[in-house]
Amino acid sequence: MSLSPDDVPRLPRGVRMRFDGVRGAHVLLAPERTFDLDQNAVAVLSLVDGARSIRAIAEALAAQYDAPRSVIEPDVITMLNGLAEKRVLDTAPAAPPA
Amino acid sequence: MNAVTDAVTPALPAPIGLLAELTHRCPLRCPYCSNPLELDKRSGELDTAAWQRVLTEAAALGVLHVHLSGGEPTARQDIVEITRTCAELGLYSNLITSGVAGALGKLDALYDAGLDHVQLSIQAAEAANAERIGGLKNAQPQKFAFAERVVALGLPLTLNAVIHRGNIHEVATLIDLAVTLGAKRLEVAHTQYYGWAYVNRAALMPAKPDVDRSIRIVEEARERLKGRLVIDLVVPDYYAKYPKACAGGWGRRLMNVTPAGKVLPCHAAETIPGLEFWNVRDRSLGEIWAQSPAFQAYRGTAWMKEPCRSCDRREKDWGGCRCQALALAGDAAATDPACSLSPLHAKVQALAIAESALETAPDYQYRTIGGAPLVTQPEGVTA
Numbered sequence: 001m002s003l004s005p006d007d008v009p010r011l012p013r014g015v016r017m018r019f020d021g022v023r024g025a026h027v028l029l030a031p032e033r034t035f036d037l038d039q040n041a042v043a044v045l046s047l048v049d050g051a052r053s054i055r056a057i058a059e060a061l062a063a064q065y066d067a068p069r070s071v072i073e074p075d076v077i078t079m080l081n082g083l084a085e086k087r088v089l090d091t092a093p094a095a096p097p098a
Numbered sequence: 099m100n101a102v103t104d105a106v107t108p109a110l111p112a113p114i115g116l117l118a119e120l121t122h123r124c125p126l127r128c129p130y131c132s133n134p135l136e137l138d139k140r141s142g143e144l145d146t147a148a149w150q151r152v153l154t155e156a157a158a159l160g161v162l163h164v165h166l167s168g169g170e171p172t173a174r175q176d177i178v179e180i181t182r183t184c185a186e187l188g189l190y191s192n193l194i195t196s197g198v199a200g201a202l203g204k205l206d207a208l209y210d211a212g213l214d215h216v217q218l219s220i221q222a223a224e225a226a227n228a229e230r231i232g233g234l235k236n237a238q239p240q241k242f243a244f245a246e247r248v249v250a251l252g253l254p255l256t257l258n259a260v261i262h263r264g265n266i267h268e269v270a271t272l273i274d275l276a277v278t279l280g281a282k283r284l285e286v287a288h289t290q291y292y293g294w295a296y297v298n299r300a301a302l303m304p305a306k307p308d309v310d311r312s313i314r315i316v317e318e319a320r321e322r323l324k325g326r327l328v329i330d331l332v333v334p335d336y337y338a339k340y341p342k343a344c345a346g347g348w349g350r351r352l353m354n355v356t357p358a359g360k361v362l363p364c365h366a367a368e369t370i371p372g373l374e375f376w377n378v379r380d381r382s383l384g385e386i387w388a389q390s391p392a393f394q395a396y397r398g399t400a401w402m403k404e405p406c407r408s409c410d411r412r413e414k415d416w417g418g419c420r421c422q423a424l425a426l427a428g429d430a431a432a433t434d435p436a437c438s439l440s441p442l443h444a445k446v447q448a449l450a451i452a453e454s455a456l457e458t459a460p461d462y463q464y465r466t467i468g469g470a471p472l473v474t475q476p477e478g479v480t481a
Contacts, residue, residue, distance in 0.1 A: 013214070
């Protein structure tokens with residue numbers, strides 16, 4: 001599966017981002033896994049709310065970082081594709097079971 | 099005990115996972131159970147308040163994931179309360195369950211309490227085989243109903259299948275079953291031979307060609323099911339080239355609290371004689387993590403002998419499993435004989451091949467509470 005700009009990503013139940021106060025970094029907690037998040041990943045995931053499309057997320061980041069959306073959007077898609085492949089990111093409304 | 103000892107020194111990594119063995123009681127009797135041969139009795143179990151204190155201390159120490167395990171964790175009457183405490187502390191809660199008996203009846207309340215993830219054991223895809231292995235009739239339909247409810251609630255579901263001689267021919271159908279049940283993850287976990295599995299090793303050891311075939315099936319399915327099902331594969335030690343980093347390295351990432359409150363670096367650590375384990379009834383989790391003799395014993399690399407000591411993998415696999423080194427080599431500080439660099443490795447492989455070639459597998463010695471059966475320990479390889 002591959003995400004497109006119109007898809008609306010969301011973190012499903014059992015996947016959540018939190019700040020790890022002991023290690024001083026954000027992590028994404030998921031079934032049997034912890035993903036260490038860099039600043040860019042935190043910026044993207046902070047905008048993943050089950051309402052914004054990938055295009056809207058890229059637009060918001062473009063404004064935030066003063067960079068063209070056309071540059072940011074492919075990076076956002078690559079990152080979110082990686083999480084979707086690992087089954088820790090869904091699209092809203094949830095895709096029907098295959 | 100006091101706030102000072104809860105501080106972790108900079109050199110000491112903070113634990114990331116807590117395996118909370120809430121009880122050893124379980125309706126299943128799997129012959130590869132990871133619980134010790136001497137099972138804790140209900141009367142000796144920690145109470146709710148003690149577990150809540152342990153969880154609070156764990157969160158402060160840096161633990162992120164709590165694995166609510168057993169035995170069967172839903173056999174505890176306070177499982178919902180304990181799960182709620184995890185959620186309140188921001189701890190990620192993972193219920194490791196058999197899905198039978200009272201589990202389904204508690205599932206909705208666990209969901210409401212904030213449960214994050216369910217790992218359901220599955221003994222085989224085929225019901226009669228699964229129920230023979232787990233030692234409980236009518237278990238399979240209960241498990242399927244449980245899985246269905248987990249998925250209907252929107253909770254992520256992982257199936258955990260322990261693989262051995264008795265079900266290795268079912269790996270492909272187990273993968274199909276995981277898809278059918280709506281699991282997001284499947285663990286194809288070849289048996290690790292400690293505890294009950296060590297006792298039953300000759301009955302469980304698969305043949306090398308079957309192991310190789312199961313790995314090929316998993317690799318093919320991973321590609322085919324990308325984005326639908328994640329498959330984790332744990333390969334069998336005895337046929338491996340390098341050992342696993344036990345628990346991510348002794349005293350580096352994980353702590354295991356037993357039903358009676360003993361804190362172990364791994365669930366099998368009590369098999370190593372002479373180790374002193376501290377108990378959460380007497381001390382704080384932070385003090386135990388930093389100072390308990392059991393955690394200190396094999397932490398880091400200073401305890402290592404050759405060939406580990408000068409090996410460039412020593413901080414990758416941390417010398418492998420201490421319990422396996424003891425069981426097979428007779429010395430907990432030896433290189434895990436699962437490692438191809440161990441002088442005993444060839445003997446271990448020969449032993450696995452010989453056991454897997456037995457024409458008829460011996461009967462299982464099922465796990466029981468109230469004392470280990472009169473078991474004959476299988477041989478190591480030192481002699």
